[in-house]
Amino acid sequence: MNTLTNEPNLDAPDDFYEALIETHAGLSEDESHALNARLILLLANHIGDLGVLKAALAAAREARAL
Amino acid sequence: MALGVASDGAAIQAHEFAYRRSADQDAPTPVRHPVVVVGAGPVGLSLAIDLAQRGQRVLLLDNDHRLSSGSRAICFAKRTLEIWDRLGVGDAMCAKGVQWHVGLVYFKDREVYRFDLLPDTGHERPAFINLQQFYAEAYLALRAAELAGIELRWKNNVVACDPRDDSVRLQVDTPDGRYTIDADYVIACDGSRSPLRGMLGLETQGRVFRDRFLIADITMDAPDFPAERRFWFDPPFHPAFSVLLHKQADGTWRVDFQLGWDADPELEKRHDRIAPRVRAMLDSIGAQAVDFTIGWASVYTFACQRMQRFAHGGRVLFAGDSAHGVSPFGARGANSGVQDADNLGWKLARVLRGDAPAALLDSYAIEREAAADENILNSTRSTDFITPKSAVSRLFRDAALDLAREHAFARRIVNSGRLSLPSCYRESPLNTPHADEDGWPAELCPGAPAADAPLYRDGAATWLLRELGPEFTLLVFGPAPSWAADLPVKVLAIDDRLADTEGWATRRYGAQPGSAYLIRPDQHVCARWRAPNAERVRAAWARAQGMPT
Numbered sequence: 233m234n235t236l237t238n239e240p241n242l243d244a245p246d247d248f249y250e251a252l253i254e255t256h257a258g259l260s261e262d263e264s265h266a267l268n269a270r271l272i273l274l275l276a277n278h279i280g281d282l283g284v285l286k287a288a289l290a291a292a293r294e295a296r297a298l
Numbered sequence: 299m300a301l302g303v304a305s306d307g308a309a310i311q312a313h314e315f316a317y318r319r320s321a322d323q324d325a326p327t328p329v330r331h332p333v334v335v336v337g338a339g340p341v342g343l344s345l346a347i348d349l350a351q352r353g354q355r356v357l358l359l360d361n362d363h364r365l366s367s368g369s370r371a372i373c374f375a376k377r378t379l380e381i382w383d384r385l386g387v388g389d390a391m392c393a394k395g396v397q398w399h400v401g402l403v404y405f406k407d408r409e410v411y412r413f414d415l416l417p418d419t420g421h422e423r424p425a426f427i428n429l430q431q432f433y434a435e436a437y438l439a440l441r442a443a444e445l446a447g448i449e450l451r452w453k454n455n456v457v458a459c460d461p462r463d464d465s466v467r468l469q470v471d472t473p474d475g476r477y478t479i480d481a482d483y484v485i486a487c488d489g490s491r492s493p494l495r496g497m498l499g500l501e502t503q504g505r506v507f508r509d510r511f512l513i514a515d516i517t518m519d520a521p522d523f524p525a526e527r528r529f530w531f532d533p534p535f536h537p538a539f540s541v542l543l544h545k546q547a548d549g550t551w552r553v554d555f556q557l558g559w560d561a562d563p564e565l566e567k568r569h570d571r572i573a574p575r576v577r578a579m580l581d582s583i584g585a586q587a588v589d590f591t592i593g594w595a596s597v598y599t600f601a602c603q604r605m606q607r608f609a610h611g612g613r614v615l616f617a618g619d620s621a622h623g624v625s626p627f628g629a630r631g632a633n634s635g636v637q638d639a640d641n642l643g644w645k646l647a648r649v650l651r652g653d654a655p656a657a658l659l660d661s662y663a664i665e666r667e668a669a670a671d672e673n674i675l676n677s678t679r680s681t682d683f684i685t686p687k688s689a690v691s692r693l694f695r696d697a698a699l700d701l702a703r704e705h706a707f708a709r710r711i712v713n714s715g716r717l718s719l720p721s722c723y724r725e726s727p728l729n730t731p732h733a734d735e736d737g738w739p740a741e742l743c744p745g746a747p748a749a750d751a752p753l754y755r756d757g758a759a760t761w762l763l764r765e766l767g768p769e770f771t772l773l774v775f776g777p778a779p780s781w782a783a784d785l786p787v788k789v790l791a792i793d794d795r796l797a798d799t800e801g802w803a804t805r806r807y808g809a810q811p812g813s814a815y816l817i818r819p820d821q822h823v824c825a826r827w828r829a830p831n832a833e834r835v836r837a838a839w840a841r842a843q844g845m846p847t
Contacts, residue, residue: 256688256691294704
């Protein structure tokens with residue numbers, strides 16, 4: 233079974249982050265919110281593995297607000 | 299009192315260099331100089347020293363008669379130290395500077411992670427030292443004074459610059475009035491507000507950030523306080539903004555508080571405004587008992603920008619802050635300026651000697667403009683992470699920080715400054731590209747700075763970078779080939795007499811027996827071969843000097 237990796241796996245983290253923020257340029261808060269939802273669904277489909285997705289959902293929830 | 303390597307910070311900052319009238323001021327016609335460097339800061343001094351070490355006569359003009367006051371640039375990177383080794387000042391810098399390798403990142407009231415820049419072994423110099431700019435300038439000025447080729451004229455203020463076909467005419471104001479000189483080449487190292495840039499009607503273009511930052515030097519009697527870089531995002535003691543704490547020489551620390559655009563710079567510089575900010579920061583890390591005094595303080599703004607071209611009309615070249623500006627996050631200002639000097643020194647010396655065509659100077663602009671773009675990109679990204687420009691940008695930043703405590707990948711996204719690394723001149727026309735990948739390490743591709751490694755010369759410890767140069771070096775793994783004897787390069791053979799006992803050089807350079815690297819005078823790789831021969835090396839050597847091959 234695949235597991236969620238939390239080790240660095242992005243080819244170019246700074247390029248990715250810049251592209252992510254750039255994708256939101258000029259959008260209202262609601263539009264950004266909707267874009268994020270679409271993005272999560274696209275990435276979830278790409279990952280596919282339900283176990284990995286559930287682990288990611290749990291990790292995201294746990295890390296919220298220190 | 300005379301300035302010396304043992305002078306303390308107060309003496310260095312108070313030191314006044316004497317203005318002396320020069321014979322040029324009484325000459326009936328303008329005296330001609332091969333090269334005039336304007337501005338005796340870290341960049342101008344480094345360049346003048348490099349040129350003088352290469353046998354050139356340099357006139358260095360400075361409009362003031364003092365070194366930097368206040369700490370200003372404090373983080374000097376490994377590559378800068380290696381360049382300064384070449385210029386004879388690396389040891390003095392490292393003896394006085396504070397080495398550091400641990401950084402802590404805080405978000406709100408918690409430490410989210412720490413990183414370690416621990417230099418992997420096998421390098422002479424550490425990743426960084428922190429040293430007040432006036433110390434760096436003092437050691438460079440002392441070195442410059444040892445070199446007969448450098449004439450440094452204090453209180454000589456260039457007020458007019460007139461590029462002509464075969465020279466550049468400068469008018470210079472002094473306490474004794476104005477005089478005129480001509481120069482083959484003028485190098486403007488006169489800082490971010492560059493008067494020379496203004497005189498030529500040239501501009502810098504880029505992004506100005508609407509934000510203000512307070513920097514102050516504080517002295518603490520806290521010898522056990524570790525030399526770690528601490529960076530806070532949105533801490534309770536300074537909510538919604540960032541704070542940086544960093545150690546310098548002499549028990550002095552740099553604090554940097556983001557203030558926002560609406561802050562009043564004059565008000566915020568007052569010590570009674572700074573003291574409670576520092577107190578709250580120290581209390582937050584358990585240093586309630588530590589007392590401090592406040593020294594130099596300044597409120598700054600910054601822009602990420604550069605001149606479109608670093609060369610103007612072929613005879614006026616810009617280096618350092620005059621040519622490009624970045625945010626301080628990443629320590630890419632002074633470090634990139636010293637690399638500009640490093641890139642320009644050998645090229646200008648060859649052109650002045652008539653050993654290379656003037657076109658070689660075009661490669662200075664090409665290589666260092668690309669380097670400036672890289673520094674500006676990194677610096678802009680850091681700034682955008684530290685100061686999100688939109689609600690969604692802040693949302694993602696805070697998400698990355700929230701995840702960083704538990705998830706290693708998110709620490710690669712957190713950006714409190716991508717610390718200065720030397721640029722690789724990957725696209726340079728001076729490189730001889732090679733087709734076969736053949737197991738070569740990408741980090742040492744043509745254009746990359748040569749990597750250091752410990753070596754043993756007849757049993758005595760030395761370092762690879764110290765063995766290079768001062769001109770082109772053919773680094774050969776194995777005995778020096780007989781065909782290399784007549785080449786116009788120094789042959790450095792890694793063999794029994796200069797032994798790679800621990801194997802660092804062989805590993806870093808991906809070397810096999812007979813592999814060779816051609817390394818420029820500024821220690822950047824310009825070609826490499828598995829099967830070198832005289833013809834190939836000679837062609838690469840010519841190409842790296844802008845000559846027809």
